[in-house]
Amino acid sequence: MHELSVPSLFLVLAAMLVTAKLLGELAERFGQPAVLGELAGGVILGASVLGVVPTEGTGAEIIHVLAELGVVLLLFEIGLETDLKEMFRVGTASLSVAAVGVVLPFALGFAYWAFLPHSASEGSTDLVMAAVFVGATLTATSVGITARVLSDLGQMGSEEAKIIIGAAIIDDVLGLVILTVVSGMAAGASMEALGILRVLAVAVGFLVVAVLVGRFAAPRLFDQVVRMRVRYVLLVFAIAFALGLSAAASLVGSALIIGAFAAGVILSGTNQFDTIEREVRPVASIFTPIFFVSVGASVNLGLLNPAREGAAGILGVAAVLTLLAVVGKLAAGWAAPWVKFRRLVVGVGMVPRGEVGLIFADIGRRSGILDEAVFGAVLLMVMATTFVAPPGLKLLFQSSPGQTR
Amino acid sequence: MHELSVPSLFLVLAAMLVTAKLLGELAERFGQPAVLGELAGGVILGASVLGVVPTEGTGAEIIHVLAELGVVLLLFEIGLETDLKEMFRVGTASLSVAAVGVVLPFALGFAYWAFLPHSASEGSTDLVMAAVFVGATLTATSVGITARVLSDLGQMGSEEAKIIIGAAIIDDVLGLVILTVVSGMAAGASMEALGILRVLAVAVGFLVVAVLVGRFAAPRLFDQVVRMRVRYVLLVFAIAFALGLSAAASLVGSALIIGAFAAGVILSGTNQFDTIEREVRPVASIFTPIFFVSVGASVNLGLLNPAREGAAGILGVAAVLTLLAVVGKLAAGWAAPWVKFRRLVVGVGMVPRGEVGLIFADIGRRSGILDEAVFGAVLLMVMATTFVAPPGLKLLFQSSPGQTR
Numbered sequence: 001m002h003e004l005s006v007p008s009l010f011l012v013l014a015a016m017l018v019t020a021k022l023l024g025e026l027a028e029r030f031g032q033p034a035v036l037g038e039l040a041g042g043v044i045l046g047a048s049v050l051g052v053v054p055t056e057g058t059g060a061e062i063i064h065v066l067a068e069l070g071v072v073l074l075l076f077e078i079g080l081e082t083d084l085k086e087m088f089r090v091g092t093a094s095l096s097v098a099a100v101g102v103v104l105p106f107a108l109g110f111a112y113w114a115f116l117p118h119s120a121s122e123g124s125t126d127l128v129m130a131a132v133f134v135g136a137t138l139t140a141t142s143v144g145i146t147a148r149v150l151s152d153l154g155q156m157g158s159e160e161a162k163i164i165i166g167a168a169i170i171d172d173v174l175g176l177v178i179l180t181v182v183s184g185m186a187a188g189a190s191m192e193a194l195g196i197l198r199v200l201a202v203a204v205g206f207l208v209v210a211v212l213v214g215r216f217a218a219p220r221l222f223d224q225v226v227r228m229r230v231r232y233v234l235l236v237f238a239i240a241f242a243l244g245l246s247a248a249a250s251l252v253g254s255a256l257i258i259g260a261f262a263a264g265v266i267l268s269g270t271n272q273f274d275t276i277e278r279e280v281r282p283v284a285s286i287f288t289p290i291f292f293v294s295v296g297a298s299v300n301l302g303l304l305n306p307a308r309e310g311a312a313g314i315l316g317v318a319a320v321l322t323l324l325a326v327v328g329k330l331a332a333g334w335a336a337p338w339v340k341f342r343r344l345v346v347g348v349g350m351v352p353r354g355e356v357g358l359i360f361a362d363i364g365r366r367s368g369i370l371d372e373a374v375f376g377a378v379l380l381m382v383m384a385t386t387f388v389a390p391p392g393l394k395l396l397f398q399s400s401p402g403q404t405r
Numbered sequence: 406m407h408e409l410s411v412p413s414l415f416l417v418l419a420a421m422l423v424t425a426k427l428l429g430e431l432a433e434r435f436g437q438p439a440v441l442g443e444l445a446g447g448v449i450l451g452a453s454v455l456g457v458v459p460t461e462g463t464g465a466e467i468i469h470v471l472a473e474l475g476v477v478l479l480l481f482e483i484g485l486e487t488d489l490k491e492m493f494r495v496g497t498a499s500l501s502v503a504a505v506g507v508v509l510p511f512a513l514g515f516a517y518w519a520f521l522p523h524s525a526s527e528g529s530t531d532l533v534m535a536a537v538f539v540g541a542t543l544t545a546t547s548v549g550i551t552a553r554v555l556s557d558l559g560q561m562g563s564e565e566a567k568i569i570i571g572a573a574i575i576d577d578v579l580g581l582v583i584l585t586v587v588s589g590m591a592a593g594a595s596m597e598a599l600g601i602l603r604v605l606a607v608a609v610g611f612l613v614v615a616v617l618v619g620r621f622a623a624p625r626l627f628d629q630v631v632r633m634r635v636r637y638v639l640l641v642f643a644i645a646f647a648l649g650l651s652a653a654a655s656l657v658g659s660a661l662i663i664g665a666f667a668a669g670v671i672l673s674g675t676n677q678f679d680t681i682e683r684e685v686r687p688v689a690s691i692f693t694p695i696f697f698v699s700v701g702a703s704v705n706l707g708l709l710n711p712a713r714e715g716a717a718g719i720l721g722v723a724a725v726l727t728l729l730a731v732v733g734k735l736a737a738g739w740a741a742p743w744v745k746f747r748r749l750v751v752g753v754g755m756v757p758r759g760e761v762g763l764i765f766a767d768i769g770r771r772s773g774i775l776d777e778a779v780f781g782a783v784l785l786m787v788m789a790t791t792f793v794a795p796p797g798l799k800l801l802f803q804s805s806p807g808q809t810r
Binding site: 009017025062068235239250256281 | 414416423425466467470477635636637638640641642645646651655684688
């Protein structure tokens with residue numbers, strides 16, 4: 001452990017935790033969800049302002065792992081709170097919302113980039129490929145941020161929350177497929193329909209098999225675990241289960257957070273799920289702020305400097321992308337006309353791109369398909385959608401309290 | 406994050422947690438403390454058997470940081486449980502028992518290593534330094550294990566229990582000072598009498614200043630924190646406080662766990678300490694097994710192979726160290742002849758070295774002052790003393806019920 005200073009890492013973690021809570025509190029005092037403050041805290045601690053959060057080296061990798069633990073525990077918690085029957089009941093609505101929320105933003109982004117004039121693409125080598133990437137960054141939904149906002153607002157039990165969470169999870173599965181396709185394109189592979197279908201089958205298959213087998217086996221397993229006498233044995237087994245299923249999901253070609261969500265859904269069927277949920281919360285409360293502060297810290301504020309060359313063009317492109325991003329997801333709220341729910345709430349709930357959008361954009365940048373200017377514009381879009389949704393949802397829930405089931 | 410596979414790291418963590426709990430349970434079923442099983446689980450997952458726990462690279466560094474978080478949270482918890490008033494109120498009996506229980510084992514261990522022939526020290530660079538480390542590992546008393554055993558036996562109210570707990574708490578503070586001295590030596594600080602005094606002054610000074618300032622400021626700070634509305638704000642601030650004070654202790658030349666212990670003592674004086682203690686426990690329960698399993702994983706079982714050259718020597722050294730460890734602490738029961746209590750009960754209660762002994766041994770190993778063979782022997786001594794005390798106390802309390810106040 002030569003290059004790594006544990007004390008200074010502990011100081012960084014302490015700073016991240018305190019900043020997250022202080023700005024989270026400030027956000028709540030201004031009537032906003034706490035997660036908005038945690039993201040803003042990340043921006044302040046990030047490279048563009050204070051530079052407290054390390055961006056490379058072992059320290060950065062450790063914070064990355066802790067942040068991943070944070071998002072895994074968050075999705076695990078959401079899974080624990082998910083009623084599987086309720087999810088199937090709103091299944092068609094979620095599926096429609098997810099489908100429209102992926103297809104429409106992609107089409108809008110692709111069309112804008114491929115067919116309309118814009119000022120920030122001089123460096124792109126292949127217009128069609130760049131258009132695919134721009135479209136792809138618009139498809140993401142950050143289930144983490146949306147779920148945190150809904151939970152901050154005490155709305156996890158509402159009809160709209162169920163549809164949004166279901167749609168966001170489906171979006172994650174679709175996002176994996178898109179990610180595989182664009183990564184393949186970036187690497188120069190030809191993407192045939194069969195390969196795309198295989199990715200989709202693995203992601204869906206994992207979720208179905210894990211939940212089916214798990215709902216049968218987990219209650220029996222945990223009825224044995226609860227008979228053990230060592231301290232916090234339920235909690236430790238539950239978290240080990242979440243970590244194991246996350247890893248398994250990732251290793252078969254699905255995503256960590258899908259495994260974490262599945263683990264939560266599975267354990268919500270055990271007889272000990274009350275205890276598990278109560279004890280997981282304090283543990284998750286330590287890790288999830290690390291995740292949101294990390295997301296905030298990856299934002300480059302320098303792009304917003306008006307004195308910067310080309311800034312006007314980037315800001316213009318960013319504005320158009322943000323408009324398309326919001327319109328595309330809002331429209332998804334009007335999918336599934338046969339089900340009754342507050343459509344604007346669902347639409348706004350789907351808006352934040354969060355970390356998923358950042359991942360797409362980063363692949364595009366590193367492969368050279370998106371030049372720095374376009375990458376900057378995409379990043380601004382991701383930031384804007386992420387920061388706009390929390391206050392929007394808060395406003396909507398206040399103005400129409402609606403039916404809570 | 407190219408070289409690091411987050412999913413495989415998650416699998417390792419899951420394996421460490423499950424193994425710790427399963428073998429901890431097995432240990433308790435055999436009437437032993439759970440920590441013994443966690444250590445054994447580490448041995449099984451370590452390089453000498455399954456090789457599941459990584460020993461180098463980013464994965465190893467991340468597990469090291471998580472283990473450090475574990476030991477920091479453990480000492481923070483012990484600090485929280487420490488009643489400062491009780492510490493000052495405990496009679497001369499506790500003080501005498503603690504003093505003899507530190508000085509005598511240290512002297513015995515030092516004399517054995519420095520002056521008597523033994524067969525396992527070929528690799529040690531500096532005999533005196535190694536002798537200091539061997540002596541230091543013999544001084545520890547595990548307040549956690551002893552308190553747990555006394556409470557399991559329903560004897561927390563007995564005169565002997567009060568003396569043991571008081572002495573173990575004083576021992577913990579003395580142990581922390583010794584730890585700083587040996588850590589300083591391990592880091593290569595030249596250890597003249599003046600240097601040792603300086604380190605001692607820094608350790609005691611840090612502890613005194615931190616506790617004095619903290620006991621004044623922390624209640625006022627946390628009375629403000631508790632007015633904040635964001636979720637788990639008390640817990641997150643408390644853990645950030647522990648991380649910050651640990652880092653501060655380390656940065657001024659003291660040790661991480663001194664800061665963590667001080668943080669616990671300080672927060673035990675806040676009005677919110679019940680909530681903090683209740684919420685810290687589940688978080689600590691996830692990290693502390695990582696620490697004990699990591700320590701176990703660093704054991705090289707090959708040392709015990711009778712076919713191996715020098716194995717008999719290591720076992721011989723371990724046997725002598727265990728004998729000295731038991732004799733030194735048993736004799737402490739006969740300190741304070743002016744107070745009446747069952748001396749054998751107190752002596753046996755002071756025997757288990759537990760996690761504190763492991764921390765000393767681990768610092769010695771990582772700094773290269775204790776070579777692998779000596780480390781193995783010390784580890785066997787720690788395990789043997791930890792193993793012997795619980796059944797011994799149980800037997801003694803059963804055979805002479807004595808007066809319970």
